[in-house]
């Protein structure tokens with residue numbers, strides 16, 4: 082099983098290196114363990130996260146791609162769909178059957194069609210358009226809904242933080 | 248680092264205090280026995296001794312952990328903390344039932360239990376981890392160092408942790424067995440006491456050890472074998488099922504005994520509930536996956552190597568080229584048989600379009616118009632299609648550019664070309680529209696209904712019964728209610744099995760009818776020359792899709808995700824980011840070479 086996962090991860094890694102999507106870099110942390118990746122995600126333009134470079138780590142299960150990886154930002158984040166500890170909560174990272182929020186229908190869940198690239202692109206679009214229906218960080222969701230200006234300020238602060246400008 | 252220092256200081260201080268206390272006592276009394284009496288009589292001395300005992304226990308635990316597991320992974324540590332938290336809370340609850348038995352011996356036994364438990368958890372995590380790490384290091388070392396001698400040496404090195412792990416598993420099993428045994432005898436000779444709880448806990452631990460050992464053996468066989476061992480997942484599923492059953496039985500027995508002798512064991516409810524749920528899920532998984540794999544083997548057509556060679560055929564599950572050994576699902580999606588098999592052990596849906604294969608299990612014949620006469624006769628008798636899956640829906644988070652829309656459109660096309668006579672309004676609209684901006688929702692029609700065969704019997708088994716979940720912490724539920732709950736769960740499982748059997752009956756009947764139908768009309772069908780329309784149609788759809796993407800992307804660039812941009816255009820203040828990325832890319836490039 083793990084061999085399958087390894088081969089597919091290698092294929093995806095190769096694909097990501099040869100043909101990287103704009104604004105995203107990802108790869109294994111070290112060559113000893115292909116099941117732990119780190120990724121850098123640039124904040125999408127025209128959003129409060131614009132200009133930021135957000136590091137995250139991905140943890141792949143040994144039965145990848147049958148089960149989804151876990152993703153966690155390793156920098157400070159403030160976003161409705163990111164837990165305060167950095168874990169990302171979006172539907173394609175959940176397999177049908179485990180539903181932490183109860184708002185996701187199974188058609189948006191993990192399946193082997195998804196890939197690291199698609200996950201990261203989903204995360205980019207999640208940064209651009211939070212989904213406050215299934216909030217992982219209630220404070221952020223509330224602020225995003227009620228006080229967008231303050232939310233944007235916090236996001237801008239985080240951006241400067243990730244660039245080491247503080 | 249700081250906590251480590253503090254722990255070290257604490258341990259050192261405790262040792263110093265203990266030696267001071269002992270030295271003082273010996274200085275006062277000059278002899279061994281009186282000194283002991285002196286220490287036990289003085290409360291401060293006893294406090295120091297207890298602290299020392301605690302420190303010693305921790306140190307021993309640390310030593311054992313180092314010995315058996317080496318450095319813990321961060322995830323393992325997190326897991327350990329979380330589970331210990333529950334274990335401590337539940338045992339404290341158990342204490343309230345046995346508060347009369349409370350004694351230092353009791354505390355010692357509890358500490359021991361907690362230690363053994365944590366070793367079980369660690370062993371479990373480690374065995375799960377083992378499934379991947381040795382393989383990877385081998386693969387890489389084999390690649391980098393190509394000398395046979397070095398390979399052999401490395402093999403030996405990597406065997407060491409495994410020897411330790413098996414030793415640990417044996418040890419844990421033996422300890423569990425011993426404790427269960429002693430608890431059993433103590434209960435028999437002295438009547439029920441707190442030993443009952445311990446005996447039961449160790450019995451549960453014994454099942455866990457068994458489970459881990461089986462997993463461990465399976466992983467070892469898998470790692471040792473040169474070819475991927477596909478039966479492993481099946482064995483794993485069944486192990487889970489049997490162990491789950493054993494656990495449910497154990498918990499049930501324990502609850503019964505406890506309820507008769509003392510009071511209802513509140514502290515066992517959470518684990519009992521979790522176990523029942525896990526068992527239910529395992530049972531469901533086994534049944535559903537068996538059904539799906541059966542369908543796959545018997546109903547879905549093999550794709551010939553020629554067909555595979557003609558089309559661009561990458562298996563979406565493993566991302567590798569398919570040359571042989573592929574199956575076609577009713578939705579026309581093609582996968583490796585082996586990949587599909589392991590996926591069906593998780594979920595019984597098409598990985599690409601999420602078609603529920605258990606609900607639409609009829610095979611998909613190559614698209615062709617049904618004989619007109621039969622078609623007319625059957626057109627009215629055709630049953631209403633089952634409720635469509637919410638496949639056309641878009642995920643909340645994903646802008647549609649990134650959606651794997653291609654297969655779905657292909658689908659809608661197949662479905663509409665397939666059922667020319669009885670095509671639904673929605674699927675014919677796909678053909679009419681010049682540029683579909685997005686796949687039409689619910690354009691999916693179930694292929695099985697595209698060609699005529701006698702309608703299924705009026706009774707179609709209901710979808711699996713959804714079980715109402717009990718309140719999370721079982722507050723406000725009486726014992727009777729809980730017992731009733733357990734009964735209801737069992738009843739539900741039984742109902743489900745019955746329901747699935749019904750489905751199987753219907754499916755078999757349907758297949759029989761299909762066979763009869765195809766033998767009767769086979770010659771007519773295979774001489775019809777509609778086959779080549781399929782690739783043409785798919786090509787057309789692909790073109791349309793390309794255009795749709797272009798159209799979609801243009802407004803997207805203005806408002807949504809950043810449009811493609813050359814790296815040189817990065818603004819001044821993003822220099823750090825650019826630097827980071829450059830570094831990152833540099834770091835990756837040598838890795839990439841070694842990965843190839």
Ligand SMILES: [Zn+2]
Pocket residue numbers: 562563564565566567582583586
């Ligand atoms: Zn495959």
Ligand SMILES: [Zn+2]
Pocket residue numbers: 576578579580597598599600601602
């Ligand atoms: Zn499909």
